[in-house]
Amino acid sequence: MYNIGIDLGGTNIAAGLVDRDLHLVCQVSRPTGLPKTPERLADDIHDLALELLEQNGLAEADVGCAGIGIPGTVNQAEGTVEYANNFGFDNVPFVRLLRQRFACTLLAANDAGAAAWGEYLAGCGKGTRSMVAVTLGTGVGGGIILNGRLWEGCNAAAGELGHMVIHTGGRPCTCGRRGCLEAYASATALIRRAEEALADTPESALARGPIDGRAVFAAARAGDETAARVLDAFVADLAEGVANVINLLQPELLCIGGGLSGAGDQLLEPLRRKVAPLIYSRYSRRNTRVELASLGNAAGIIGAAVLDRQEDFS
Numbered sequence: 001m002y003n004i005g006i007d008l009g010g011t012n013i014a015a016g017l018v019d020r021d022l023h024l025v026c027q028v029s030r031p032t033g034l035p036k037t038p039e040r041l042a043d044d045i046h047d048l049a050l051e052l053l054e055q056n057g058l059a060e061a062d063v064g065c066a067g068i069g070i071p072g073t074v075n076q077a078e079g080t081v082e083y084a085n086n087f088g089f090d091n092v093p094f095v096r097l098l099r100q101r102f103a104c105t106l107l108a109a110n111d112a113g114a115a116a117w118g119e120y121l122a123g124c125g126k127g128t129r130s131m132v133a134v135t136l137g138t139g140v141g142g143g144i145i146l147n148g149r150l151w152e153g154c155n156a157a158a159g160e161l162g163h164m165v166i167h168t169g170g171r172p173c174t175c176g177r178r179g180c181l182e183a184y185a186s187a188t189a190l191i192r193r194a195e196e197a198l199a200d201t202p203e204s205a206l207a208r209g210p211i212d213g214r215a216v217f218a219a220a221r222a223g224d225e226t227a228a229r230v231l232d233a234f235v236a237d238l239a240e241g242v243a244n245v246i247n248l249l250q251p252e253l254l255c256i257g258g259g260l261s262g263a264g265d266q267l268l269e270p271l272r273r274k275v276a277p278l279i280y281s282r283y284s285r286r287n288t289r290v291e292l293a294s295l296g297n298a299a300g301i302i303g304a305a306v307l308d309r310q311e312d313f314s
Protein backbone atom coordinates (compact mmCIF):
# COMPACT_ATOMS: atom_id res chain seq x y z
CA MET A 1 0.00 0.00 0.00
CA TYR A 2 1.22 3.48 -0.88
CA ASN A 3 0.26 6.97 0.22
CA ILE A 4 0.26 10.05 -1.99
CA GLY A 5 1.82 13.29 -0.80
CA ILE A 6 1.15 16.60 -2.54
CA ASP A 7 3.13 19.78 -2.09
CA LEU A 8 1.13 22.71 -3.42
CA GLY A 9 3.23 25.76 -4.17
CA GLY A 10 2.55 29.08 -5.84
CA THR A 11 4.73 28.06 -8.82
CA ASN A 12 4.59 24.25 -8.95
CA ILE A 13 2.47 21.37 -7.70
CA ALA A 14 4.49 18.27 -6.82
CA ALA A 15 3.00 14.87 -6.05
CA GLY A 16 4.87 11.81 -4.84
CA LEU A 17 4.25 8.19 -4.06
CA VAL A 18 5.46 7.24 -0.58
CA ASP A 19 5.83 3.63 0.56
CA ARG A 20 5.33 2.16 4.03
CA ASP A 21 8.98 2.78 4.89
CA LEU A 22 8.56 6.49 4.09
CA HIS A 23 10.59 6.35 0.91
CA LEU A 24 9.63 8.71 -1.88
CA VAL A 25 9.30 6.17 -4.70
CA CYS A 26 8.28 8.45 -7.55
CA GLN A 27 7.56 12.13 -8.04
CA VAL A 28 5.76 14.16 -10.70
CA SER A 29 5.06 17.87 -10.95
CA ARG A 30 3.37 20.50 -13.07
CA PRO A 31 3.10 24.30 -12.98
CA THR A 32 0.40 25.63 -10.66
CA GLY A 33 -0.63 28.11 -13.34
CA LEU A 34 -2.15 30.83 -11.17
CA PRO A 35 -4.54 32.57 -11.27
CA LYS A 36 -6.97 29.65 -11.25
CA THR A 37 -10.32 28.92 -9.63
CA PRO A 38 -10.30 26.57 -6.61
CA GLU A 39 -12.34 24.04 -8.65
CA ARG A 40 -9.83 23.99 -11.51
CA LEU A 41 -6.91 23.80 -9.12
CA ALA A 42 -8.54 20.82 -7.37
CA ASP A 43 -9.07 19.17 -10.80
CA ASP A 44 -5.40 19.70 -11.67
CA ILE A 45 -4.18 18.27 -8.38
CA HIS A 46 -6.35 15.17 -8.80
CA ASP A 47 -5.18 14.77 -12.42
CA LEU A 48 -1.57 14.97 -11.25
CA ALA A 49 -2.23 12.26 -8.65
CA LEU A 50 -3.79 10.05 -11.35
CA GLU A 51 -0.76 10.65 -13.58
CA LEU A 52 1.49 9.55 -10.73
CA LEU A 53 -0.53 6.37 -10.21
CA GLU A 54 -0.62 5.59 -13.92
CA GLN A 55 3.16 5.94 -14.21
CA ASN A 56 3.50 3.32 -11.52
CA GLY A 57 0.81 0.94 -12.77
CA LEU A 58 -1.39 1.65 -9.77
CA ALA A 59 -5.06 2.52 -9.27
CA GLU A 60 -6.74 4.76 -6.67
CA ALA A 61 -7.70 1.59 -4.78
CA ASP A 62 -3.98 0.94 -4.17
CA VAL A 63 -3.65 4.17 -2.18
CA GLY A 64 -4.18 4.17 1.57
CA CYS A 65 -4.39 7.89 2.06
CA ALA A 66 -3.48 11.15 0.36
CA GLY A 67 -2.26 14.33 2.01
CA ILE A 68 -1.58 17.85 0.85
CA GLY A 69 0.52 20.70 2.19
CA ILE A 70 -1.03 24.08 1.37
CA PRO A 71 0.70 27.45 1.81
CA GLY A 72 -2.07 28.89 3.93
CA THR A 73 -4.23 28.41 7.01
CA VAL A 74 -5.93 25.04 6.67
CA ASN A 75 -9.02 24.17 8.67
CA GLN A 76 -8.92 20.40 8.42
CA ALA A 77 -12.17 19.79 10.32
CA GLU A 78 -14.19 22.18 8.17
CA GLY A 79 -12.34 21.25 4.99
CA THR A 80 -11.56 24.87 4.24
CA VAL A 81 -8.55 27.05 3.56
CA GLU A 82 -9.19 30.09 5.71
CA TYR A 83 -6.45 32.16 4.11
CA ALA A 84 -3.85 31.64 1.39
CA ASN A 85 -2.53 34.93 0.03
CA ASN A 86 -0.75 33.43 -3.03
CA PHE A 87 -3.97 31.85 -4.20
CA GLY A 88 -6.38 34.60 -3.25
CA PHE A 89 -8.26 32.11 -1.03
CA ASP A 90 -10.40 33.55 1.72
CA ASN A 91 -12.43 30.83 3.44
CA VAL A 92 -12.58 28.60 0.39
CA PRO A 93 -13.82 24.98 0.89
CA PHE A 94 -10.73 23.81 -0.99
CA VAL A 95 -10.10 20.66 1.04
CA ARG A 96 -13.74 19.64 0.51
CA LEU A 97 -13.31 20.17 -3.25
CA LEU A 98 -10.30 17.85 -3.17
CA ARG A 99 -12.15 15.27 -1.07
CA GLN A 100 -14.94 15.18 -3.67
CA ARG A 101 -12.35 14.18 -6.28
CA PHE A 102 -10.16 11.69 -4.40
CA ALA A 103 -11.43 8.16 -3.77
CA CYS A 104 -9.20 7.74 -0.68
CA THR A 105 -9.08 9.72 2.57
CA LEU A 106 -7.52 13.14 2.01
CA LEU A 107 -5.82 15.07 4.80
CA ALA A 108 -4.46 18.61 4.64
CA ALA A 109 -2.05 20.78 6.58
CA ASN A 110 -0.09 23.98 6.20
CA ASP A 111 2.90 23.37 3.88
CA ALA A 112 5.58 24.27 6.43
CA GLY A 113 3.83 22.02 8.95
CA ALA A 114 3.77 19.14 6.46
CA ALA A 115 7.49 19.61 5.73
CA ALA A 116 8.25 19.61 9.47
CA TRP A 117 6.20 16.44 9.85
CA GLY A 118 8.21 14.82 7.03
CA GLU A 119 11.52 15.72 8.68
CA TYR A 120 10.18 14.49 12.01
CA LEU A 121 9.17 11.04 10.74
CA ALA A 122 11.65 10.38 7.96
CA GLY A 123 14.48 12.91 8.22
CA CYS A 124 16.59 14.57 10.88
CA GLY A 125 13.85 14.26 13.52
CA LYS A 126 13.66 10.46 13.44
CA GLY A 127 13.58 9.08 16.96
CA THR A 128 12.60 12.36 18.67
CA ARG A 129 9.23 13.25 20.21
CA SER A 130 9.47 17.02 19.90
CA MET A 131 10.97 19.09 17.15
CA VAL A 132 10.77 22.51 15.56
CA ALA A 133 11.62 23.03 11.89
CA VAL A 134 12.65 26.52 10.77
CA THR A 135 12.58 27.08 7.01
CA LEU A 136 14.75 29.85 5.56
CA GLY A 137 13.49 30.72 2.09
CA THR A 138 11.72 33.69 0.56
CA GLY A 139 10.20 34.01 4.03
CA VAL A 140 10.86 32.29 7.34
CA GLY A 141 8.47 29.40 7.95
CA GLY A 142 8.07 26.99 10.78
CA GLY A 143 6.52 23.75 11.95
CA ILE A 144 6.19 22.54 15.51
CA ILE A 145 5.90 18.90 16.60
CA LEU A 146 5.03 18.25 20.22
CA ASN A 147 4.56 14.78 21.70
CA GLY A 148 4.26 13.14 18.30
CA ARG A 149 1.71 15.53 16.84
CA LEU A 150 1.93 18.52 14.55
CA TRP A 151 0.95 21.50 16.70
CA GLU A 152 -1.61 23.46 14.70
CA GLY A 153 -2.98 25.79 17.37
CA CYS A 154 -6.68 26.46 17.93
CA ASN A 155 -7.06 27.78 14.37
CA ALA A 156 -4.42 25.86 12.39
CA ALA A 157 -2.29 29.01 12.17
CA ALA A 158 0.43 27.99 14.65
CA GLY A 159 4.12 27.80 13.80
CA GLU A 160 4.54 31.23 12.18
CA LEU A 161 8.00 31.60 13.65
CA GLY A 162 8.99 34.15 11.04
CA HIS A 163 6.61 36.68 12.56
CA MET A 164 8.17 36.77 16.01
CA VAL A 165 9.54 40.26 16.61
CA ILE A 166 13.28 40.32 17.32
CA HIS A 167 13.82 44.10 16.91
CA THR A 168 11.04 46.25 18.37
CA GLY A 169 10.17 49.04 15.93
CA GLY A 170 12.51 47.49 13.35
CA ARG A 171 12.09 46.86 9.66
CA PRO A 172 8.55 46.60 8.28
CA CYS A 173 7.40 43.03 7.61
CA THR A 174 4.90 41.76 5.03
CA CYS A 175 2.57 40.81 7.91
CA GLY A 176 2.12 44.43 8.99
CA ARG A 177 4.31 44.38 12.10
CA ARG A 178 7.83 45.71 12.42
CA GLY A 179 11.01 43.88 13.35
CA CYS A 180 9.89 40.31 12.56
CA LEU A 181 12.51 37.56 12.24
CA GLU A 182 11.45 37.15 8.60
CA ALA A 183 12.51 40.74 7.83
CA TYR A 184 16.06 39.89 9.00
CA ALA A 185 16.70 36.17 8.50
CA SER A 186 14.97 35.07 5.28
CA ALA A 187 16.89 34.60 2.02
CA THR A 188 15.20 37.79 0.83
CA ALA A 189 16.50 39.64 3.88
CA LEU A 190 20.03 38.27 3.38
CA ILE A 191 20.08 39.64 -0.18
CA ARG A 192 18.74 43.00 1.00
CA ARG A 193 21.39 43.16 3.73
CA ALA A 194 24.14 42.38 1.21
CA GLU A 195 22.89 45.05 -1.20
CA GLU A 196 22.84 47.65 1.56
CA ALA A 197 26.36 46.75 2.69
CA LEU A 198 27.57 46.91 -0.89
CA ALA A 199 26.45 50.54 -1.15
CA ASP A 200 29.03 51.39 1.54
CA THR A 201 31.80 49.07 0.30
CA PRO A 202 31.58 48.98 -3.51
CA GLU A 203 35.00 47.25 -3.67
CA SER A 204 33.45 44.07 -2.23
CA ALA A 205 33.53 40.89 -4.35
CA LEU A 206 29.71 40.98 -4.06
CA ALA A 207 29.74 43.76 -6.67
CA ARG A 208 30.90 41.29 -9.35
CA GLY A 209 27.65 39.50 -9.95
CA PRO A 210 23.99 39.19 -9.13
CA ILE A 211 23.50 38.78 -5.40
CA ASP A 212 21.64 35.76 -4.09
CA GLY A 213 22.01 33.80 -0.87
CA ARG A 214 24.57 31.47 -2.40
CA ALA A 215 26.71 34.39 -3.62
CA VAL A 216 26.92 35.89 -0.13
CA PHE A 217 28.08 32.59 1.39
CA ALA A 218 30.57 32.05 -1.47
CA ALA A 219 32.06 35.55 -1.13
CA ALA A 220 32.44 35.12 2.63
CA ARG A 221 34.18 31.77 2.06
CA ALA A 222 36.56 33.47 -0.35
CA GLY A 223 37.52 35.99 2.34
CA ASP A 224 35.40 39.00 1.35
CA GLU A 225 35.07 41.14 4.47
CA THR A 226 31.77 42.76 3.52
CA ALA A 227 30.11 39.38 2.89
CA ALA A 228 31.54 38.02 6.14
CA ARG A 229 30.17 41.02 8.09
CA VAL A 230 26.73 40.67 6.45
CA LEU A 231 26.61 36.96 7.27
CA ASP A 232 27.71 37.53 10.85
CA ALA A 233 24.91 40.04 11.47
CA PHE A 234 22.42 37.81 9.64
CA VAL A 235 23.32 34.77 11.77
CA ALA A 236 23.19 36.89 14.94
CA ASP A 237 19.57 37.84 14.17
CA LEU A 238 18.67 34.27 13.23
CA ALA A 239 20.19 33.13 16.53
CA GLU A 240 17.92 35.47 18.49
CA GLY A 241 14.87 33.88 16.87
CA VAL A 242 16.15 30.33 17.27
CA ALA A 243 17.00 30.93 20.92
CA ASN A 244 13.52 32.37 21.57
CA VAL A 245 11.94 29.23 20.12
CA ILE A 246 14.22 26.96 22.14
CA ASN A 247 13.58 28.88 25.38
CA LEU A 248 9.83 28.68 24.80
CA LEU A 249 9.50 25.02 23.84
CA GLN A 250 12.79 23.23 24.65
CA PRO A 251 12.27 20.69 21.87
CA GLU A 252 14.69 17.78 21.49
CA LEU A 253 15.66 19.10 18.07
CA LEU A 254 15.47 22.32 16.11
CA CYS A 255 16.29 21.92 12.44
CA ILE A 256 17.09 24.52 9.82
CA GLY A 257 15.75 23.87 6.32
CA GLY A 258 14.89 25.78 3.17
CA GLY A 259 17.17 27.10 0.44
CA LEU A 260 19.71 28.76 2.74
CA SER A 261 20.31 25.51 4.64
CA GLY A 262 22.24 24.44 1.51
CA ALA A 263 25.13 26.49 2.97
CA GLY A 264 25.65 23.60 5.39
CA ASP A 265 28.23 24.02 8.14
CA GLN A 266 29.02 27.55 7.01
CA LEU A 267 25.59 28.45 8.38
CA LEU A 268 25.17 25.80 11.08
CA GLU A 269 28.45 26.21 12.98
CA PRO A 270 28.25 29.99 13.58
CA LEU A 271 24.53 29.64 14.34
CA ARG A 272 25.25 27.07 17.06
CA ARG A 273 27.97 29.32 18.51
CA LYS A 274 25.65 32.32 18.64
CA VAL A 275 22.63 30.40 19.97
CA ALA A 276 24.47 28.67 22.85
CA PRO A 277 24.92 31.72 25.14
CA LEU A 278 21.31 32.85 24.54
CA ILE A 279 19.77 29.63 25.82
CA TYR A 280 18.14 30.01 29.22
CA SER A 281 18.94 26.37 30.02
CA ARG A 282 22.61 26.69 28.95
CA TYR A 283 23.75 25.12 32.22
CA SER A 284 21.46 22.11 31.80
CA ARG A 285 23.01 18.74 31.10
CA ARG A 286 20.71 18.32 28.15
CA ASN A 287 19.79 20.92 25.56
CA THR A 288 18.06 21.21 22.20
CA ARG A 289 20.18 19.96 19.32
CA VAL A 290 20.42 22.41 16.41
CA GLU A 291 20.85 20.56 13.07
CA LEU A 292 20.26 20.96 9.36
CA ALA A 293 17.12 19.47 7.82
CA SER A 294 17.96 16.38 5.79
CA LEU A 295 15.20 15.75 3.25
CA GLY A 296 15.29 18.93 1.15
CA ASN A 297 12.24 19.42 -1.05
CA ALA A 298 11.06 15.86 -0.40
CA ALA A 299 10.12 16.75 3.19
CA GLY A 300 6.86 18.43 2.17
CA ILE A 301 5.71 15.54 -0.02
CA ILE A 302 6.67 12.81 2.48
CA GLY A 303 5.14 14.73 5.39
CA ALA A 304 1.87 15.33 3.53
CA ALA A 305 1.69 11.66 2.52
CA VAL A 306 1.85 10.48 6.11
CA LEU A 307 -0.28 13.07 7.91
CA ASP A 308 -2.34 10.01 8.96
CA ARG A 309 0.54 8.88 11.20
CA GLN A 310 -0.08 11.48 13.89
CA GLU A 311 -0.66 9.91 17.28
CA ASP A 312 -4.29 9.69 18.38
CA PHE A 313 -5.31 10.61 14.89
CA SER A 314 -9.06 10.46 14.48
Ligand SMILES: [Zn+2]
Pocket residue numbers: 162163164173174175176177180182
Ligand atom coordinates in the same frame (compact mmCIF):
# COMPACT_ATOMS: atom_id res chain seq x y z
ZN1 LIG B 1 5.94 39.60 10.22
